[in-house]
Amino acid sequence: MVERGARVAEKGGMPAFPHYQPAHRQRLQAISRSDEWQPLIDQVDLAELRAAVAPPPAQPAQQSAASTFLIRHNGPRVRKLIDEGVTDEDQLVAALGDWQTAVADGGPMPIVFLGLAVTMDCSFEPRCVYCNQPWLPGRLDLADWKALLTEAAAPTPPYVYITGGEPLILGPDVWGDDGLVAFAVKLGCAVNINTNAALITPQIALQMTKIGLARLHVSLDCADPRLQDELLQSPGRTEEVLAGIYNVQIARELLGVDHPQIHVNCVLTSRNILELPKLLRFLLDIRQSRPTGSTGEVTGEQLTWGEFAFHLIPVGGEGNARLRPSVEQWKRFYARTWPAAEEIWQDYQAAAGVAADDRKPLTRTLGVAASPFLRVDHRMDLDEYCRLAAGGEYWRGALSERCYVAGCQAFILPDGAQHWCGGHAVCRPTPLGNVREAGLRDNIRANITRLGETPTDACAGCAGVTCVINQSAASALREEVRKWLGQGK
Ligand code: SF4
Numbered sequence: 001m002v003e004r005g006a007r008v009a010e011k012g013g014m015p016a017f018p019h020y021q022p023a024h025r026q027r028l029q030a031i032s033r034s035d036e037w038q039p040l041i042d043q044v045d046l047a048e049l050r051a052a053v054a055p056p057p058a059q060p061a062q063q064s065a066a067s068t069f070l071i072r073h074n075g076p077r078v079r080k081l082i083d084e085g086v087t088d089e090d091q092l093v094a095a096l097g098d099w100q101t102a103v104a105d106g107g108p109m110p111i112v113f114l115g116l117a118v119t120m121d122c123s124f125e126p127r128c129v130y131c132n133q134p135w136l137p138g139r140l141d142l143a144d145w146k147a148l149l150t151e152a153a154a155p156t157p158p159y160v161y162i163t164g165g166e167p168l169i170l171g172p173d174v175w176g177d178d179g180l181v182a183f184a185v186k187l188g189c190a191v192n193i194n195t196n197a198a199l200i201t202p203q204i205a206l207q208m209t210k211i212g213l214a215r216l217h218v219s220l221d222c223a224d225p226r227l228q229d230e231l232l233q234s235p236g237r238t239e240e241v242l243a244g245i246y247n248v249q250i251a252r253e254l255l256g257v258d259h260p261q262i263h264v265n266c267v268l269t270s271r272n273i274l275e276l277p278k279l280l281r282f283l284l285d286i287r288q289s290r291p292t293g294s295t296g297e298v299t300g301e302q303l304t305w306g307e308f309a310f311h312l313i314p315v316g317g318e319g320n321a322r323l324r325p326s327v328e329q330w331k332r333f334y335a336r337t338w339p340a341a342e343e344i345w346q347d348y349q350a351a352a353g354v355a356a357d358d359r360k361p362l363t364r365t366l367g368v369a370a371s372p373f374l375r376v377d378h379r380m381d382l383d384e385y386c387r388l389a390a391g392g393e394y395w396r397g398a399l400s401e402r403c404y405v406a407g408c409q410a411f412i413l414p415d416g417a418q419h420w421c422g423g424h425a426v427c428r429p430t431p432l433g434n435v436r437e438a439g440l441r442d443n444i445r446a447n448i449t450r451l452g453e454t455p456t457d458a459c460a461g462c463a464g465v466t467c468v469i470n471q472s473a474a475s476a477l478r479e480e481v482r483k484w485l486g487q488g489k
């Protein structure tokens with residue numbers, strides 16, 4: 001009888017998992033010899049599969065796309081104003097950031113971010129305790145979604161964010177050879193799937209890797225399986241989530257690539273906010289420490305590749321008020337929890353052999369999208385922030401005077417309703433239109449005057465990362481105006 005490990009070796013080598021901690025390496029090797037993986041490994045031709053892997057396309061420059069477009073289209077007009085003697089900086093910045101004038105020439109507008117909520121159904125029933133996704137019927141089929149992608153991808157392919165509900169319940173329509181992800185990748189789009197990971201079988205993990213999926217955002221809120229099961233409202237669910245993550249790690253190893261990279265979405269509630277250091281320690285124990293194929297001394301840059309970067313998402317929705325962290329918990333989070341997590345991260349880098357002067361802070365690496373207060377400039381001190389956060393207002397002090405990014409992104413719900421962004425897709429003010437009746441860019445153009453009114457009350461749930469991009473666009477516009485004003489002196 002051939003030993004299972006030996007059979008894997010015959011098929012192209014026992015996965016070595018060289019960049020994992022020993023305990024997790026052994027766990028992954030044991031899983032790859034299990035009844036779930038072994039028949040699949042026996043069945044597929046790994047060499048053929050490796051040759052068929054599509055590399056994920058590069059992500060567009062979301063950070064600078066809006067300001068670049070606005071400066072290109074409004075710049076000549078603003079410089080003329082300066083030549084005519086206008087020196088009011090705020091007036092000039094407002095003119096430079098005016099989407100209405102920028103799109104008036106009818107030229108192609110870039111869409112750099114396209115969110116697709118492909119279903120509001122979910123495989124988790126009962127739902128997670130904090131789930132605040134209002135249900136909607138699915139009215140778009142695969143052909144409709146593909147048509148949207150085709151429209152969005154010209155002239156430049158956007159970053160495509162597939163979410164739900166749980167997108168993977170749509171099966172091959174999402175991950176098949178003729179599904180949404182493969183189609184978007186062929187158009188040149190970097191694609192991310194937001195998932196609870198529980199449906200990621202070995203076969204699906206291999207398939208998603210083969211078709212060039214760039215990233216998975218997996219929901220994981222804490223390291224304690226008992227508490228996590230409580231948050232997911234079902235005993236044993238945490239194990240299913242972790243099994244999905246491990247299947248992805250095995251698939252990547254078998255195919256010798258680093259995609260899809262895994263990020264963690266952690267919803268911050270009163271029950272897990274102070275548990276972050278334990279979650280980070282757990283993630284560091286199971287993460288691939290550096291990219292496949294990297295050898296020699298570990299550098300800070302290698303170690304901080306994005307694997308298991310984590311996104312802290314303060315619990316949203318009025319119905320979840322009971323789950324919000326208190327003022328005291330928020331204060332404790334910033335005074336003790338975050339520094340404790342930082343210490344764990346520094347120790348991890350030291351233990352990996354990264355030189356002291358090459359070690360990076362958590363806020364600039366795995367935690368870059370994590371700390372709601374530290375990641376964005378707020379027009380308030382920490383005490384005031386904690387008071388507002390306890391009331392469910394996380395971003396009020398971080399919103400820019402005007403939204404610059406919404407003009408070059410779109411978020412589509414399963415019934416075809418188009419919103420400016422993910423924040424609006426949850427609270428659902430009047431949509432821009434419906435993609436079953438008009439094109440993506442037509443809907444944006446038809447509503448472009450409304451951008452001058454943003455931020456509105458519906459912007460209270462703006463994603464933190466969007467606040468960062470908006471702030472960066474605002475400063476790029478101001479910098480440009482200052483440069484031109486300086487040149488005019
Ligand atoms: S996995 Fe997502 S969509 Fe499903 S119940 Fe949980 S939060 Fe809601």
Ligand code: SF4
Nearest residue numbers: 403406421423459462
């Ligand atoms: S929530 Fe408001 S400010 Fe944020 S991206 Fe959407 S429209 Fe812009």
